[in-house]
Amino acid sequence: MSERAVDVIAPRIATEAEVVLPPISAGLMRHLLRQPRFLIPAFGVFVACVMAAVPQLFAGLFGHGDPNACDLANSGLGPMPGHPFGFDIQGCDLYSNVIYGARASMSIGLLSTAAILVIAILLGSVAGYSGGIADSIIGRLMDIFFGFPALVGMIVFLETFNTHTALSVSLVLALFMWPAATRVMRGSVLATAHLDFVTASRSIGAGYLRILARHVIPNSIGPVAVLGSLSIGGVIAAEAALTFLGVGLRAPSISWGVQLNTAQQYFEIHPNLLIFPGLFLSLTILSFVLIGDTLRDALDPKLR
Amino acid sequence: MGRYVARRLLQLIPVVLGTTFIIYVAVYALPGDPIQALAGPHQVVAPAVAHALRARYHLDQPLLVQYVYYLTGLLHADFGVDFNGTSVIQIIIASWPITVTLALTAWAFEIIFGLSLGTVAAIRRGELADHTVLAGTTLIMGIPYFVLAYVAQILIGVKLGWFPVSGIEDGWPKSYLLPGFILALISLPSIARLTRASVLENLRADYVDTAIAKGLSYRRVILKHVLRNSLIPVTSLLAIDLGYLLGGTVLIEGIFNLPGLGFQIFTGIQQHDGPVVVGVSTLLVLVFLFVNLVVDLGYGVLDPRIRHV
Numbered sequence: 001m002s003e004r005a006v007d008v009i010a011p012r013i014a015t016e017a018e019v020v021l022p023p024i025s026a027g028l029m030r031h032l033l034r035q036p037r038f039l040i041p042a043f044g045v046f047v048a049c050v051m052a053a054v055p056q057l058f059a060g061l062f063g064h065g066d067p068n069a070c071d072l073a074n075s076g077l078g079p080m081p082g083h084p085f086g087f088d089i090q091g092c093d094l095y096s097n098v099i100y101g102a103r104a105s106m107s108i109g110l111l112s113t114a115a116i117l118v119i120a121i122l123l124g125s126v127a128g129y130s131g132g133i134a135d136s137i138i139g140r141l142m143d144i145f146f147g148f149p150a151l152v153g154m155i156v157f158l159e160t161f162n163t164h165t166a167l168s169v170s171l172v173l174a175l176f177m178w179p180a181a182t183r184v185m186r187g188s189v190l191a192t193a194h195l196d197f198v199t200a201s202r203s204i205g206a207g208y209l210r211i212l213a214r215h216v217i218p219n220s221i222g223p224v225a226v227l228g229s230l231s232i233g234g235v236i237a238a239e240a241a242l243t244f245l246g247v248g249l250r251a252p253s254i255s256w257g258v259q260l261n262t263a264q265q266y267f268e269i270h271p272n273l274l275i276f277p278g279l280f281l282s283l284t285i286l287s288f289v290l291i292g293d294t295l296r297d298a299l300d301p302k303l304r
Numbered sequence: 305m306g307r308y309v310a311r312r313l314l315q316l317i318p319v320v321l322g323t324t325f326i327i328y329v330a331v332y333a334l335p336g337d338p339i340q341a342l343a344g345p346h347q348v349v350a351p352a353v354a355h356a357l358r359a360r361y362h363l364d365q366p367l368l369v370q371y372v373y374y375l376t377g378l379l380h381a382d383f384g385v386d387f388n389g390t391s392v393i394q395i396i397i398a399s400w401p402i403t404v405t406l407a408l409t410a411w412a413f414e415i416i417f418g419l420s421l422g423t424v425a426a427i428r429r430g431e432l433a434d435h436t437v438l439a440g441t442t443l444i445m446g447i448p449y450f451v452l453a454y455v456a457q458i459l460i461g462v463k464l465g466w467f468p469v470s471g472i473e474d475g476w477p478k479s480y481l482l483p484g485f486i487l488a489l490i491s492l493p494s495i496a497r498l499t500r501a502s503v504l505e506n507l508r509a510d511y512v513d514t515a516i517a518k519g520l521s522y523r524r525v526i527l528k529h530v531l532r533n534s535l536i537p538v539t540s541l542l543a544i545d546l547g548y549l550l551g552g553t554v555l556i557e558g559i560f561n562l563p564g565l566g567f568q569i570f571t572g573i574q575q576h577d578g579p580v581v582v583g584v585s586t587l588l589v590l591v592f593l594f595v596n597l598v599v600d601l602g603y604g605v606l607d608p609r610i611r612h613v
Contacts, residue, residue: 144322149551149592286446
């Protein structure tokens with residue numbers, strides 16, 4: 001690895017999960033389940049998941065559950081009985097649209113986090129366990145993707161894509177977010193690779209793949225799994241920002257980012273277009289951030 | 305030090321080649337015919353014209369040869385031509401001062417608020433001030449900053465009228481304070497938290513006990529001894545963050561209508577002006593790499609250990 005300043009201080013900033021090594025045990029779960037600052041955001045995430053899976057459950061609460069039943073006569077009207085959030089600019093019920101918007105955010109969050117984890121586990125374990133040329137190549141590749149500031153790389157990719165589906169947005173997000181997780185996985189594999197049971201299994205003749213798959217990966221996967229669960233909030237925020245810019249999902253997709261994108265022209269006259277999708281988006285991201293904070297505090301013995 | 309500088313410069317070469325190649329492939333090698341796109345989707349292009357255009361833009365050459373042409377262009381500050389025929393470098397020259405002003409304003413906010421909030425939280429550990437800073441930073445991390453930008457526009461710009469809602473007519477500082485503050489909020493939580501952690505670590509150090517034992521006032525111990533030592537990791541985070549600030553301007557400049565580099569990307573997307581988006585993004589990536597290089601070299605001066613890894 002290179003000796004960049006960012007490598008030196010990286011463990012102290014965003015990727016603090018790097019110092020997190022103990023696996024998630026039953027005792028830890030009990031500790032977490034007694035803390036309101038874990039339970040409340042966990043409930044928030046649970047609600048968001050249910051909302052994404054079966055939006056019908058919530059959307060019909062006020063009697064108008066169809067997000068696509070629109071009447072231009074109602075365009076931009078404020079809250080009224082039966083329509084607690086009012087109407088969007090197309091005259092659709094804003095409440096049911098905001099409920100249905102959860103699906104896009106959650107599926108992109110989960111999909112690209114899954115992709116990030118798969119890449120990180122594969123490349124991180126190969127880089128950490130093999131060392132040598134493989135490590136150098138993967139390291140340089142990571143440096144290249146670290147060379148893109150914030151959203152700029154994703155904007156270039158999505159701008160040139162013709163398709164703007166949940167899948168393509170997730171893949172682009174994953175493409176630029178795998179290096180941080182891979183670095184954590186590599187560090188964790190480096191620490192595991194020299195443990196006695198790995199040496200023992202090599203000495204009895206186990207092959208490269210067998211050692212990786214049966215011994216090294218299962219024992220070093222903890223930190224990157226924690227980091228993955230923490231990064232869902234970041235992925236959702238990035239997706240909303242890209243969609244808001246106009247390079248992510250596009251109407252007629254229903255998503256919070258699309259709703260906020262529409263709201264930018266009308267928010268001075270119809271602030272409800274901005275407030276409600278923004279509130280749901282923020283609460284979802286906040287839930288993931290809070291869970292991450294609690295998890296990190298619980299896992300880091302220094303802070304306990 | 306000379307060898308360290310040389311090594312860092314050598315390491316930069318594959319990264320510059322890699323980032324520009326990725327941008328190049330994304331733009332020029334993806335499905336779609338650029339000549340057809342140039343003419344418009346439903347126009348019939350005469351084969352001879354298409355052939356001539358292809359040769360002119362080197363599109364008849366293999367991908368790698370095209371990439372070398374593109375790279376040579378970059379070395380001559382040729383970032384392409386937008387759909388109106390203006391060269392992108394012209395747009396860049398007109399807009400970079402605004403982006404730099406905005407980024408530096410945000411940076412000043414980060415330094416002032418990040419350091420003071422983090423220090424106060426550490427000194428008052430476990431008290432109300434500490435909890436407030438922790439809760440506040442978590443809240444800021446949870447709200448997407450483009451939503452924050454709109455809320456600030458409505459509340460502070462429209463309702464209270466303290467600052468202009470958009471544009472740069474009022475110049476610095478008036479037009480830049482609100483967007484600069486919102487931009488600063490992106491990294492403010494991590495800077496405040498790192499400062500807090502670093503000050504806490506230093507408060508436990510032996511030299512603090514010594515300083516108190518020899519009768520220095522608490523204020524002097526904090527300001528002269530603890531803070532100075534705590535600033536080492538924070539300084540490097542702040543330095544790296546300057547590069548991210550330049551890249552983070554896309555949304556903020558778009559929302560606040562500041563015609564800087566990020567604004568060009570923002571409007572380029574809306575007008576489907578690919579060359580502007582790609583040209584300005586390429587420049588932002590190169591600037592980001594350059595800032596990181598300067599930070600690393602500076603860090604090598606500050607902390608000699610790093611040169612000998």
